[in-house]
Amino acid sequence: MRVIEIDGGRGPAEALRPAERPDPRPGRGEVLIDVRAAGVNRPDLLQREGLYPAPAGDSDILGLEVAGVVSGVGDRVARWKIGDRVCALLGGGGYAERVVVDARHALPIPDTLDFVQAAALPETVFTVWANVFEAGRLQPDETLLIHGGASGIGVTAIQMAKAAGARVVATARGADKARACAGLGADVALDAAAPDFDARLDEAGGADVILDMLGAGYAQRNQRVLKPGGRWVVIATLTGPLAQIDLMRLMLKRQVLTGSTLRARAPDEKARLTAEIERVVWPWVTSGQVRPPIEATFPLPDAKSAHLRLEAGAHVGKFVLTV
Template sequence: MRVIEIEGGAGPAEALKLAERPDPVAGPGQIRVRIRAAGVNRPDLLQRNGGYPPPPDASDIMGLEISGEVDQVGEGVSRWSVGDRVCALLGGGGYAEYAVVDARHALPIPDGLDFFQAAALPETVFTVFANVFEAGGLKSGETLLIHGATSGIGVTAIQMAKAAGTRVIATSRGAAKAEAARALGADVSLDATTGDLAEAIQAAGGADVILDMVGAAYADLNQQALKPGGRWVVIATLTGPLAQVDLLKLMMKQATLTGSTLRRRPADEKARLAAAIEATVWPWVASGAVRPPVEATFPLAETKLAHLRLEAGEHVGKIVLTV
């Protein structure tokens, strides 16, 4: 099968190369998927640069989410059959023509979605559900503040939060992105490049839950933005991991600061998340309430261009490889 490898083990996008490897074989409890599309995410960039190695039991090939058809079923798998259309969460291996998947980590592609849209779902939906709804405890009637609201995670978070009956404050860089976040459903959409962002968030009423992908630069702002009993959830640190936190302020607000990664969670935990997402989020996807936009698609052989597009930071929504 064709795959994308990182020449030299790490490096800039120019180090990505098309290569061939043996087709994988589905083992017990696994399915093999003929990949039609694969999502491109920031963890892929980190892995390419040597900063996010795969777990010991995962493929060293990049790619954390895919869509396609089941073409091989391993021993002990009863839910899936050859030909089923699925999307799936991976620990790695998505930048290829085939991938083996823990059968419990696959979800059916709802009617009306093509492979490109379906490939844009698993990594982002799992991340938002685990962090915003489980760790953050977001409930109907509360307010979610999303930084980086036009990223792949951000657009998914906007739609899932609105589907759950919550209010959304979105921040993004530039007037065009702010308008895009508003069009996706954000109740308040702020351009982070103009005016006093902290003051604007306070004027909008503050947040019960903050989904933070920015990190250090927004630490003080987030502490101000939290309502009493608020939950600040960190899932990325694009401006650095070292932040100054006023513990007394968090104590006085009875606030919670938490964070997590998804890739290294145990297989059983990912299976639990998949079942919860299918029960809670998949009806929103089927109804069209959650349908993250695909900003651009690139053939597998042009993965370098997809990485450059993601690194430029001008996209709104997801970037997807076609296989």
């Protein structure tokens, strides 16, 4: 099968190159998927740079989410059969024509979605569910503040929070991106590059939950606007990992600061998340309430271009590779 490898094991986008590898075979509890589309995510860039290695036992091939057709079924798999359309969360291996995955980590593709749309869902939906709804405990009528609202995670978080009945404040760099966030349903959309950004953030009324992909550069802002009893969830540190925290404010306002990653979680935990997402989020997907915009698609051999576009940061939504 064709795959994308990193020449030398790590490097810039130009190090991505097509290669051939043996076809995988499904083991016990696994399904083989003929990949039709694979999502491109920021963790792929980090892995390519040598900063986010695959967990032990997972493929060294990039790619954390795919959509395709089941073409093989291992022992003790009862739910899926050959020909089923599925999308799946992976520990790695998505930049390939075929991939094996724990059958419990796959979800049915609704008839209303094509493969490209479906491939843009697993990594972002799982991340938002685990961090906003489980760690952040977002409730209807609460306010979710999303930094990086135009990113793949951000656009999905806007839609999921609105589907759950929450109020959304989204920030993004540039007026065009802020308008895109508003178009996706954000109640307040702020241009983080505007000179009055801090004043407008304060005027937005505070947040019960903050989904933070930026880290150190926004730490003091986040503590200032987080309401008493608010939950601040960190999932990336694009402005740096070392932040100054006012511990007295943390105590007086009963603020909760937490963070997580998704990829290294145990298979049983990912299976639990899959079941919860199918129960709660998949009806939103089927109805069209959650449908992240696709910025662009690229054929699998041109994964380099997708990485360059993602690194440039001018996008709204997701990039997807097609097979």
